[in-house]
Amino acid sequence: MNINKYTIKSQEALQSAVELARKGGNQAIEPAHLLESLLSLGDSLTDFLLSKLAIQRPRLEDA
Structure with missing residues (x-):
């Protein structure tokens, strides 16, 4: 996966997801x-x- 082909917002979301997983x-x-x-x-x-x-x-955030 080449993250450089993603939009800035997508890169931010993915990086945030990585941090949450860690x-x-x-x-x-x-x-x-x-x-x-x-x-x-x-x-x-x-x-x-x-x-x-x-x-x-x-409701989604609570779930």
Whole structure:
């Protein structure tokens, strides 16, 4: 995987997911790590997609 071909926001989300996995003692990045990092970035695109899918952000964060 060549991370340099990703957008800046994608690189930030992936790096954040890597850090979350390391802090949790995980050897692999799981979808939950990436989801948590996307939610923590507070990107308007993430909020837009969640609203289109009729997913309430607070309920997702609680889960």
